[in-house]
Amino acid sequence: MSDAPRQQAPAAGRAGMKKELPDRFKSYKHVWVFIEYEHGHIHPVSLELLGEGRKLADKLQVELAGVLIGGDVDELGEAARACFEHGADLVYRVADPVLAHYRNEPYTKALTDLVNTYKPEIVLLGATTLGRDLAGSVATTLLTGLTADCTELAIDDERSLAATRPTFGGSLLCTIHTLNFRPQMATIRPRVMAMPPAVPGRSGRIVDHGLDMTELDIITKVLQFIPDRDTDKAQLAYADVVVAGGLGLKSAENFQLVKDLAGVLGADYGGSRPLVQKGWITADRQIGQTGKTIRPKLYIAAGISGAIQHRVGVEGADLIVAINTDPKAPIFDFAQIGIVANAVELLPALTAAFRQRLSVHRLAS
Amino acid sequence: MHTVVCIKQVPDSAQIRVHPVHNTIMRQGVPTIINPYDLFALEAALTLRDKLGGTVTVLCMGPPMAEDSLRKALTFGADRAVLLTDRYFAGSDTLATSFALSSAIAKIGETFGPVDIVFTGKQTIDGDTAQVGPGIAKRLDLNQLTYVSRIAGIDADTREITVERRAEGGVQVLKTVLPVLITMLEGTNEIRRGSLADALRAARAGVTTWNAADAGITELLKCGLRGSPTVVKKVFAPSARTEKAVLIETDGRNGAQMADALIAAILDRNPALDADLRRLSAGF
Numbered sequence: 001m002s003d004a005p006r007q008q009a010p011a012a013g014r015a016g017m018k019k020e021l022p023d024r025f026k027s028y029k030h031v032w033v034f035i036e037y038e039h040g041h042i043h044p045v046s047l048e049l050l051g052e053g054r055k056l057a058d059k060l061q062v063e064l065a066g067v068l069i070g071g072d073v074d075e076l077g078e079a080a081r082a083c084f085e086h087g088a089d090l091v092y093r094v095a096d097p098v099l100a101h102y103r104n105e106p107y108t109k110a111l112t113d114l115v116n117t118y119k120p121e122i123v124l125l126g127a128t129t130l131g132r133d134l135a136g137s138v139a140t141t142l143l144t145g146l147t148a149d150c151t152e153l154a155i156d157d158e159r160s161l162a163a164t165r166p167t168f169g170g171s172l173l174c175t176i177h178t179l180n181f182r183p184q185m186a187t188i189r190p191r192v193m194a195m196p197p198a199v200p201g202r203s204g205r206i207v208d209h210g211l212d213m214t215e216l217d218i219i220t221k222v223l224q225f226i227p228d229r230d231t232d233k234a235q236l237a238y239a240d241v242v243v244a245g246g247l248g249l250k251s252a253e254n255f256q257l258v259k260d261l262a263g264v265l266g267a268d269y270g271g272s273r274p275l276v277q278k279g280w281i282t283a284d285r286q287i288g289q290t291g292k293t294i295r296p297k298l299y300i301a302a303g304i305s306g307a308i309q310h311r312v313g314v315e316g317a318d319l320i321v322a323i324n325t326d327p328k329a330p331i332f333d334f335a336q337i338g339i340v341a342n343a344v345e346l347l348p349a350l351t352a353a354f355r356q357r358l359s360v361h362r363l364a365s
Numbered sequence: 366m367h368t369v370v371c372i373k374q375v376p377d378s379a380q381i382r383v384h385p386v387h388n389t390i391m392r393q394g395v396p397t398i399i400n401p402y403d404l405f406a407l408e409a410a411l412t413l414r415d416k417l418g419g420t421v422t423v424l425c426m427g428p429p430m431a432e433d434s435l436r437k438a439l440t441f442g443a444d445r446a447v448l449l450t451d452r453y454f455a456g457s458d459t460l461a462t463s464f465a466l467s468s469a470i471a472k473i474g475e476t477f478g479p480v481d482i483v484f485t486g487k488q489t490i491d492g493d494t495a496q497v498g499p500g501i502a503k504r505l506d507l508n509q510l511t512y513v514s515r516i517a518g519i520d521a522d523t524r525e526i527t528v529e530r531r532a533e534g535g536v537q538v539l540k541t542v543l544p545v546l547i548t549m550l551e552g553t554n555e556i557r558r559g560s561l562a563d564a565l566r567a568a569r570a571g572v573t574t575w576n577a578a579d580a581g582i583t584e585l586l587k588c589g590l591r592g593s594p595t596v597v598k599k600v601f602a603p604s605a606r607t608e609k610a611v612l613i614e615t616d617g618r619n620g621a622q623m624a625d626a627l628i629a630a631i632l633d634r635n636p637a638l639d640a641d642l643r644r645l646s647a648g649f
Contacts (some may be wrong), residue, residue, distance in 0.1 A: 043533060088545065107367055108503075129512045129530075135499075137500075138558075140499065146496055166603075169493075172602060174597065175597070178595050178596070221540045225532070265645060290490070297635070297641055298631065298638055298641075298642075320610075322610060326411060334610075339613040339627055349623065350624040350627060354642075358643060
């Protein structure tokens with residue numbers, strides 16, 4: 001809403017400014033990852049961030065902590081174990097019945113209090129609906145910098161966090177620093193960072209912290225949570241195989257060809273942004289900068305030209321296969337295997353060939 | 366019911382080009398639009414006003430040319446438009462932006478009557494941060510409702526509001542008390558076309574233009590570059606890959622032959638996929 005937020009444009013005057021961290025921030029140490037824990041599950045992005053946080057903490061030679069906020073002390077203890085196995089040295093735990101469901105007010109207080117008490121230099125959160133809701137409030141309360149939706153994190157020569165994010169819909173990348181304030185905060189999209197392997201039995205210590213808030217202090221009430229039905233859930237971000245379509249499919253009816261192939265492969269399906277705008281697919285199936293980031297083992301893009309916005313969302317795939325009639329389409333610049341063909345004609349043949357191959361295997365086994 | 370809708374004028378991202386040599390955004394000739402997500406917020410505010418009465422004030426921070434976006438909002442039916450423009454705001458990051466906007470909203474409340482709801486889009490299409498809404502809420506001490514997909518109920522007497530918000534894995538139904546800040550999700554309503562009467566009214570209506578002092582902002586150190594804790598150190602284009610896709614031969618092949626060749630190439634490249642596909646196709 002601003003004129004030109006500098007998360008988009010370089011600030012020549014300020015960029016070269018010498019870093020002078022005020023004295024009050026000099027005791028800020030350690031790397032924290034906010035662990036998103038809801039409905040009995042840790043969001044996978046939190047474990048991905050522990051893997052990334054581990055690298056940053058090792059570079060800085062400080063400890064890595066997970067922050068667990070929730071309603072039940074024992075459940076959080078179980079979740080803490082997963083944090084240790086994924087790289088955390090310690091876990092800060094805030095357990096209170098009023099924290100049973102996510103609400104901005106008590107979660108903002110819990111995380112803000114922890115930061116002010118234990119003074120971390122870096123705080124990472126997943127760029128989920130919860131993470132973004134919480135991060136914006138906490139950073140504003142602490143009056144510190146927050147970099148949204150990062151795709152790369154590093155520590156620079158001056159021990160400062162260098163957070164890289166796409167800007168202008170992914171057409172450019174920019175690297176953002178929070179020089180004179182602490183903590184340095186960032187949200188990171190799910191699936192951008194690799195999941196660290198778990199080390200069974202690895203343990204750490206738990207530090208409990210109180211909330212000092214009662215239900216009467218909290219104005220917002222959760223009336224109900226309506227979980228998505230399994231059939232509604234697009235598991236795109238975590239699918240091993242994804243088939244997607246673009247405008248090259250020519251019509252909404254032809255999108256069925258993508259679903260057919262996905263069905264035979266046991267894959268999830270999605271599409272590029274124009275398809276959401278045309279109403280061929282729902283927004284939760286959009287792949288790309290403003291949609292989902294995916295990291296499948298196999299990605300088949302049918303009739304997708306491969307605009308930069310799309311590329312940002314699929315680059316983490318192990319193997320990208322492109323079907324497009326235009327040999328000059330940008331998707332052939334980042335796919336590993338391509339075929340210059342009409343997806344509407346090739347998809348049925350591909351579906352049939354896979355079906356036959358996979359059913360033969362099934363009979364044989 | 367007095368609602369304030371924050372909108373941003375953004376470059377139409379579909380038409381943005383990057384300079385091939387300098388890696389800078391080529392803004393020249395790129396049309397500007399109202400951030401598309403903000404239109405869902407505007408429509409939600411107009412719908413509420415039509416139902417409950419009251420006024421809708423549209424607020425935009427930006428350069429003088431952002432007045433175009435405000436006029437557009439007036440043609441959709443907004444009652445009042447305020448442009449917040451000052452060189453002190455240049456280079457604001459999200460923290461500085463939320464400071465300026467929240468100050469202006471407070472001033473709007475003093476000038477035109479208390480504000481019950483502040484609406485924004487869920488994020489902008491150029492910055493994509495989704496941080497300014499929560500920032501405004503925190504600075505004005507409003508209850509914060511982000512990613513709202515539906516306003517399920519609002520009671521002007523008890524000042525209670527119930528909304529559905531998109532959460533991870535489902536929908537949260539929340540009840541809270543006005544004043545609130547709401548960020549609206551996309552696709553939540555059908556954007557109205559303004560009526561002829563609205564268009565005529567908009568053409569006559571003035572856009573109120575405020576600088577920092579007009580908005581009651583005295584702490585200029587909290588604005589613009591100086592008020593921004595984040596610093597952009599580097600802007601660059603994504604690295605160009607040198608590898609090109611291996612293209613499957615198509616000449617003289619029918620669909621079935623092309624499909625077989627494609628599958629062979631996939632499994633040749635990654636033989637382990639064979640087992641993955643068998644497992645997945647069997648439904649495991």
